[in-house]
Amino acid sequence: MKVFTTRVIPEEGLLLMQRAGITVTQWTDQRELTLEEMIVKCNENDALFFAGGRKIDRPFMEQCRHLKVISLLSVGYDNVDVKAATELGLQVTNTPGVLSNATADTAFLLMLSVARKAFYQHKRIIKGEWGFSSPTANLGIDIEGKTLGIWGLGNIGTVMAKRCRAAFDMKIIYCNRHRNEAAEKALDATFVSFDELLQQSDVISVHTSLTEETKEKFNKDAFSKMKPSAIFINAARGGIHNETDLLAALQQGQIWGAGLDVTNPEPMKADNPLLNMPTVAVLPHIGSATLETRNAMSRIAAQNVIAAFEGKPVPNPVNHIYSL
Numbered sequence: 001m002k003v004f005t006t007r008v009i010p011e012e013g014l015l016l017m018q019r020a021g022i023t024v025t026q027w028t029d030q031r032e033l034t035l036e037e038m039i040v041k042c043n044e045n046d047a048l049f050f051a052g053g054r055k056i057d058r059p060f061m062e063q064c065r066h067l068k069v070i071s072l073l074s075v076g077y078d079n080v081d082v083k084a085a086t087e088l089g090l091q092v093t094n095t096p097g098v099l100s101n102a103t104a105d106t107a108f109l110l111m112l113s114v115a116r117k118a119f120y121q122h123k124r125i126i127k128g129e130w131g132f133s134s135p136t137a138n139l140g141i142d143i144e145g146k147t148l149g150i151w152g153l154g155n156i157g158t159v160m161a162k163r164c165r166a167a168f169d170m171k172i173i174y175c176n177r178h179r180n181e182a183a184e185k186a187l188d189a190t191f192v193s194f195d196e197l198l199q200q201s202d203v204i205s206v207h208t209s210l211t212e213e214t215k216e217k218f219n220k221d222a223f224s225k226m227k228p229s230a231i232f233i234n235a236a237r238g239g240i241h242n243e244t245d246l247l248a249a250l251q252q253g254q255i256w257g258a259g260l261d262v263t264n265p266e267p268m269k270a271d272n273p274l275l276n277m278p279t280v281a282v283l284p285h286i287g288s289a290t291l292e293t294r295n296a297m298s299r300i301a302a303q304n305v306i307a308a309f310e311g312k313p314v315p316n317p318v319n320h321i322y323s324l
């Protein structure tokens, strides 16, 4: 059996597949494959081990129907037309669970960085601006005891809430499609409506997936309902916020700051004005980018491939394929 990987993948998954007798071909170029190249590779292999932002849509899948599995090296699968995959009988898998800590840590890092203008202060040193300092210049804000609003209290949101409660005794409110009673008990969290989340939070941290329902939910209207002292954090998917509206909200003082691990679009252009704002911190979608987490993701994605090749139920299905 043969697997094609769209990136050089972390070693654990690679070794696992090789030990299972699978031939792994990795895409080693530092550029995205073209659609045509992807189709050729998929037709030479039996599974696609996929990392990257490209859309996996119906026309693509229609040309790769013999694939046994498309194994995503991510928990998010908003780039995949899952309905089409199911209709075409293509198994899609992902890597849930293992990246909650690393991703929540990224959101936490952004929250503190924005509150203390850390990225901006770092740039000032590089520009030779450390010189004279005034007790009133470039002040940040305290986080201790403030209200954290989580949008999407699932695995990652729960870790972020835990971190914020333990470190800063933050009050936790959250908005989900369904109540999360276990988390309410563990975190003393309060379920609120979306508007209440916007109005009451000092920090809003987004941890939901990107769907038609969540697309650009943080827009002009949403930002206008937030506190002028609020910080907006998005470590989920850039498509959940409207970036033009976010910039305007910051420029007009409707909100205080923003921390983004994901942008809309990605990659963010180097001349984006958000990058020069004192109360903005941007990272290049590194939520899960630790050695341990990426190896765990790679291992899980490999286990999904191996199970599919062995004709066993895959451990982490995104869709359910029924054989007749």
Ligand code: DGY
Pocket (backbone or CB within 6 Å): 073, 074, 075, 076, 077, 099, 236, 287, 288
């Ligand atoms: C995920 O796993 O979904 C991370 O955001 C990496 O894309």
